[in-house]
Amino acid sequence: MAPVCAVVVAGGSGQRFGNPGGKQLVNVAGRPLMSWSIRAFDRSDKVGHIVVVCPAERRAEMRRLAIDPFDYDTPISFADAGDTRQDSTRAGVHAVPAGFEYVAIHDGARPLITTEAIDHAIDVLMGDRSLDGVVCGQPAIDTLKIVDGDNIVETPPRELYWAAQTPQIFSVDAMKRAHAAAIAEGFIGTDDSSLIERMGGRVRCVQSPRDNLKVTVPEDLRPVTAILLGRMAEGEDLPHVQ
Template identity: 25%
Template sequence: MTRNIVAIIPASGVGSRMQSQLPKQYLKIQAKTILEHTLSLFIDDARISKIIIAISENDRYYSILPLSKHPKIKTVFGGETRAHSVLNSLTHLTEQDWALVHDAARPCLKRSDLDKLLQITDPNGAILATPAVDTIKRTADGCHIVHTEDRATLWHALTPQFFPAIPLKNAIQQGLAQGLAITDEASAMEFAGFHPKLVPGRSDNIKVTRPEDLALAEFYLTQGTQND
């Protein structure tokens, strides 16, 4: 099957939970921004023809990064939510394209996980995920337990998430029009009747969300290369 793979990086968020004046994707680990760490694997991968980064219209940091001039990278403006940012990026893709959507603040992705995901050709698409290992509680009011979930059937969704571009675009458009809560690309595809495949991924593929995650990401990045 002939297909063209385009990486999409939604990077227009402010990361309020990081308690930082900088958007979290521009915080530094080992003298490089999180965004630079995240992008390096995709820039070096010949299977990925292009990278589309969705940034805020008010972004003052991206243009000063050396990689902002990289010929493989195109920028678009992000939207109100992650889903809008991804949708804005998908408008530049065609029927032959598959979209590989990855969080800007998830810098520890290993090539071995990327390799597994890019083998998927199922039109339902696929996501990296890890089985739930903690006990999961459900609450109705935010502070009292209603019951304990059966973790045997639960997975933590990671990124990248990998889908044929046009079905993904249509699914996000339909979901937004219906006012559905689209928290990731897989949820949009699920609403549209698709059943994405779960591809087991590494647990060190963390998303930097809170201040303590920065030190953990630095630890993982110093323990080995992304090519592992």
């Protein structure tokens, strides 16, 4: 059996995006935004199941628009989103079927992730048993400033910094323990890795494509759409709709 279950988090309200229905079902280059992420995981032979985390009241809509019309081979199930992203992630992790050793947590609003990047990150994690997880991302290329209000306090060496993305891939057991500890101690992390890190877990950064952009506001759709259309023009196959 493939060792990894993907958890695609699609529980956001779309407040910053400005769409009451959220952004996950917005049409991007011919298919709903979140379905691009599902497609990338579906194409990995290392992923044996996909859990989509979304609001309970939107489950039928998401299945009808983002799952049923497309020819996915990987089994897909749902988990109910919580009040926060951390709550949603926890629900997704606990919905991972028995038998999977690893969970790959991914933002449904990052449609540009590639199967190659997913497989590479999984290989890095599985190749080093001392690791509790890996985080896809990119080393910082901009000069960074620490500021107090508008005043620059310090210019730290940028080689120490990475921009964290998703997927973030962990041992299922470690992620469950990390969530339990966070609940017990009232900790809210800025990403999934921070829950593992605070427990002393060893997490490694793995470079993913720099264009693994997250759609947060409407203007993010323009570059994302352009990149997807460019990939198709360069020979990637078009989405297959049943």
